[in-house]
Amino acid sequence: MTVTIVSSDSKEVHIGFDQPFCIIGERINPTGRQILAQEMRDGDYSRVERDALAQVSAGAHMLDVNAGIPLADEPLILADCVKLVQSLTDVPLSIDSSVVAALEAGLSVYQGKALVNSVTGEDDRLESVLPLVKQYGAAVVAISNDETGISEDPNVRYEVAKKIVERAEDHGIARVDVVVDPLVMPIGAINTAGLQVVHLVKRLREELQVNTTCGASNVSFGLPNRNGLNAAFLAMAIGAGMTSAITNPMHVEMMQAIMGANVMMGHDPDCRHWIDRYRSEGVIAGSAREGRRSGRRRQTQL
């Protein structure tokens, strides 16, 4: 069974078919966050600190770190943030940039085995990113598009993913260290976006036998109650075999959907995490059973 192991210097996270869904916190990303972008450029990382701690306490197993700020020294800022976040938390990181020099700067200061986010299927991208992934012994997110664009045909996207996985193996990167992003499109503009992902995730899992991840919130772009839709999408994607997502763990609806999907997939034996999280909500106030039960409860941790 496919297991991708990523780590910090003190903690390993296993992404895999038989593992609870891996939540990669997306908040440390200045795209679309003007205040954060300005602060990061000015070397003020206080918001990065707060976002890191809050996401971990909300249940993120990993954190994505992105410093894509226009006209800024992205390699420097990304490396600063990687060091800072690693000094605050023990969760492994996903180092996120489309700038190769920034990926390298982030990797060079990283303690442990990182997830590189990301490589796409164009030849020049493959040949610049994959050697770095190999050099630093990292894992990598493979996004299933290339110079021809993002196909609406999931089978074309499958072929791109396959090409990336094979090229990674040519570079000496094991298949288990490639986590494929099938690309989640806005359902409000493309009515088949949800089914595309379901179809593709199944093929990726059964035929290519790779782990998968996605930017889940894309699906709800331009629609009301985005968290509700994101939650439905995540539950479906997990049902189809998706093994991780880059998403916002601060959103209660999504976290509930993910925890529920873990139960349904048989990845939460005896429903222990679910019960621990929601036990008190089912207890009638003043019930005598509450004290006795909680007193004898075994402590569990995800």
Place this chain on the structure above:
Amino acid sequence: MTDNHSEQADEIDLNALPDDELVEQMHDDLYDGLKEEIEEGTNILLQRGWDAGKVLEDALVEGMRIVGIDFRDGILFVPEVLMSANAMKGGMAILRPLLAETGASTIGKMVIGTVKGDIHDIGKNLVAMMMEGAGFEVINIGINNGVENYLEAIEEHKPDILGMSALLTTTMPYMKVVIDTLVEQGIRDDFIVLVGGAPLNEEFSQAVGADAYCRDAAVAVETAKQMMHEKRVHTASS
């Protein structure tokens, strides 16, 4: 379980409405994304002797202006706006040949494309559809466009507006390459240059020499209209 809009709409006989009520009904129908009704209303106004330019302005563009406001304010959502834009296109298909005949221009023409090295096109296509919906003629040149593609398209189509999109911090600097080339060729000021895409901001748009950064499709339409208006005023007074 499909909503049947047409059943209710059939009860209203567009032909029986006086002009002003028909125009108002068309605003409602645009809002509801009813393409056939918009086509019918457009034909009725033309039969009543309205010229194509007036139908475009009073019925379609005004209706889409209302749609744009409610989209901006979070009352309407992307799929609804796409339906409205599609209904608008139905009306435009009828008006376009007539407008061309009389030499009346549409409210503006735009060439739009994603820059070289970048294959993201959903946001850009959304802008293209919204711009069409607002009455602009849009030439969408797709993804991964080198400067030669932009030059070719503006040579062929002579647009008022050039729109560029990028979704990556690695590809967005290419906007400067395109704009610098326009400057070198002495044609930069012939166009309103609008830029957009997730990693961009106002400061970046100024740094590359664009006229404006458009945060989303609704802002793009508003900005385009505003700048076209200013351009016309400027041209008229000079």
